[in-house]
Amino acid sequence: MKISVIGLSEFPLGKKNMVDGRLDILEPLIKPSKTTYITNEYFDGSRVKDADGIICEKEAKLDLIIQDIEMVENRLERLKEGEDKSFILRLKDILDKNKCLIEENFSEEERKLLLNYNLVSIKPTLFVDKNENKPAQDIMFESFYAFGMICFITGAKDKELxxxxxxxxxxxxxxxxxxxxxxxxxFIKAEIIGYEDVVKAGGLAQAKQYMHLEGREYVMKDGDTLNVRT
Incomplete structure (x- = not known):
């Protein structure tokens, strides 16, 4: 993911690993050839429009709103023929109340319309209180889940975990x-074993009793280990 970080001067920028402790626990049990964490790219607010999500210090929330107000006002000044003025005025009304657009309930159709405007406060956002002094890794994981993501795990002995x-x-x-x-x-079937079952059994090979075969419609759970039968 590409994540814009706003108002947190101490947060490390660049491509960073989310150091998942579950992989650290699985490593001696599975004995892989190497271990690979999820990597995200973190950059400052100057590239916020390129971001999939935003980590924003609470006091910097207004910066997102002001940026969108300017965009909406410019759009109102140069409305295209057939464009829905009432919808744009609604956006302005929300922003004028110092609310981010992500805090508003939009219909699916309205969300599709929003894609045309390149607004930043509609992006998934985690607001952080800098006075809490949370470690960067904690914020990385908190934002990952706040942005609606989960992770699954693949691996085997002498292969990549x-x-x-x-x-x-x-x-x-x-x-x-x-x-x-x-x-x-x-894809034929998915072999699924939950992370906790792997740990409880002492390894993937030992956890075969917990393995369940699933079809393509199985909804993945955070921490599922996956092997795809092809």
Missing amino acids: KAWPIKKGATAYDAAGAIHSAIQQK
């Missing part, structure tokens, strides 16, 4: 596609 990001609600078929399109195309 890896955490993969997918959207909450994604299916086993979606997860296969996250690994590789060729695996998705050849």
Whole structure:
């Protein structure tokens, strides 16, 4: 994911690993050739329009709102023929109340309309109180889940142990596609073992009793280990 960080001067920018403790626990049990964490790219507010999500210090919330007010006012000044003025005025009314657009309940149709305006306060946002002095890793994980993401895990002895990001609600078929399109195309069944069951059993091989075979519509859970039968 690409994540814009606003108002947190101490937050480390650049490509950073989310150091998932679950992989650290699985590593000695599975004995992989290497371990790969989820990596996100973090950058400052100058690139906020490129971001998939935003980590914003609470006091900097107004900066997002002001940026969108300017955008909406400019749009009102140069309305295109057939454009819905009432919808744009509604957006302005929300922003004038010092509310981010993400805080408003929009219909699916309205959310599609919003994609045309390149507004920043509609992006998934985690607001952080800098006075709490949370470690950067804690904020990374908190934002990851706040943005509607979960992770699944693949791995085996002498192979790569890896955490993969997918959207909450994604299916086993979606997860296969996250690994590789060729695996998705050849998908037959998904072998699923929950992370806690792997730990309880002492490894993947020992946890076969907990394995359940699932079809492409199975909804993935955070921490599921996945092996795709092709």
